[in-house]
Amino acid sequence: MSSPQQQRIGLPWPELNDGLVYKDIVSSSESELTTVSDFYSTKYKSSAPLLGWIQRIQNGQIQIDGEVVKDPNTLLRSDSKLVYHRLPWKEPDTPYSIDILYEDDDLIALNKPSGLQVLPGGLFQQRTLLTQLQWCFGKKDSSTKAHESHPVPVHRLGRGTSGILLCAKTKLAKTKLAAYFAEGTSRVGSGNLDQEGGTGRKISKIYRALADGIVEEDEVVIKQPIGVIQYPGVAKGLYVASPEGKPTLSKLYVLERDRQRNCTLVKVEIQSGRPHQIRIHLAYIGHPLVGDPLYVAGGQPKCCGLDVVDAGAFAKDGGYQRPNQAVPGDCGYHLHAHQVELQNLLNSHKVVKIVALLPPILQTSSEAEEKGSSSCK
Known part of the structure; x- marks a missing residue:
């Protein structure tokens, strides 16, 4: 039987985490007459409601093909690469x-x-x-x-x-x-x-x-x-x-x-x-x-x-x-x-x-x- 050892691990947490990055590629079916706000509020509705995603877009947290987009009504194209940056927070x-x-x-x-x-x-x-x-x-x-x-x-x-x-x-x-x-x-x-x-x-x-x-x-x-x-x-x-x-x-x-x-x-x-x-x-x-x-x-x-x-x-x-x-x-x-x-x-x-x-x-x-x-x- 093993006995508990004195060895211990653990480093203190920083004040804020690094935030998160989520990546998506728009499919042909998703791009059809879909705006960036509709895309996120539909696909990730458990994360935030429509108004919440609009807030994130207007904050400059979303990029399309490497460019920051702040207009929630921006239309998507097939194969566009989306990146959502979740802001750092204190856990x-x-x-x-x-x-x-x-x-x-x-x-x-x-x-x-x-x-x-x-x-x-x-x-x-x-x-x-x-x-x-x-x-x-x-x-x-x-x-x-x-x-x-x-x-x-x-x-x-x-x-x-x-x-x-x-x-x-x-x-x-x-x-x-x-x-x-x-x-x-x-x-x-x-x-x-x-x-x-x-x-x-x-x-x-x-x-x-x-x-x-x-x-x-x-x-x-x-x-x-x-x-x-x-x-x-x-x-x-x-x-x-x-x-x-x-x-x-x-x-x-x-x-x-x-x-x-x-x-x-x-x-x-x-x-x-x-x-x-x-x-x-x-x-x-x-x-x-x-x-x-x-x-x-x-x-x-x-x-x-x-x-x-x-x-x-x-x-x-x-x-x-x-x-x-x-x-x-x-x-x-x-x-x-x-x-x-x-x-x-x-x-x-x-x-x-x-x-x-x-x-x-x-x-x-x-x-x-x-x-x-x-x-x-």
Whole structure:
């Protein structure tokens, strides 16, 4: 079993990010009597409404064939090259210091802090774990080719979730790890499930979570499918409990009940890897995570009504303002990827076991006794 190392990576974030550049080539069908404002407001309507795109054009943020265009009614031609420059902005406060839990020639396991997004998306384009990997592993000896590559995450953890994140250091490792993660999900979908624990699987993932209310059963198996619904502020839709969704499987084990504070400390093993699976599954059985701003009993969001944003209330860059409802990246809940066991990438007879130390709030009374902390707070 690996033990947490003292090695740590992380560089402070700059005040503003570098902005973004989006490129498009106009097709013959798109150019037919289409203005530059119509093109963007139709193709990228989830980014900004028509008036927002007009604002961006008038700001000089869009080029056609290398020339800045400020007239929203400029007609497009087939094969024109469009470039949209999203202005730099200050991203929300985000932790940047990351502990290394395990490392070998193929794999690096990081202890992701809560609040750090894994991949770019939404407001977080630079302040991500991927950026720290690029910065911290891209500054090696320039006489080698090491600086041309860096470890990449092979799965995701929610922004508010802490704990073990596996990253591949080689193309072969990336392929194998991706296959390990996909295997569990595909077995759930085919009905070929393990009857006991993680037997037969190449990777096992165990989480700690703090659930609202008292879970009376010592063990609970949750197979509720997870699907997608439309939701304001989430362009690709929100994952929720849905009978029309994809197959899932979570196994919950009660570790400690605190009836005075009305919460339950649980261990959860997942055999499938749907987005926000644990948050949705615990909410589905009536015990959403303590502090979860999004999911409530039933595995649905707190508010399903569409939040219509004031057409004049745009951000400085012309995009939509943040919706009033919670979104998946909001933090506040307590969920930690505590332990991972996986088959060694080069030697199938060896197992790598990685453990991320528990936050005090997710420790049992006996685990926390030495520190004098309590799990249900």
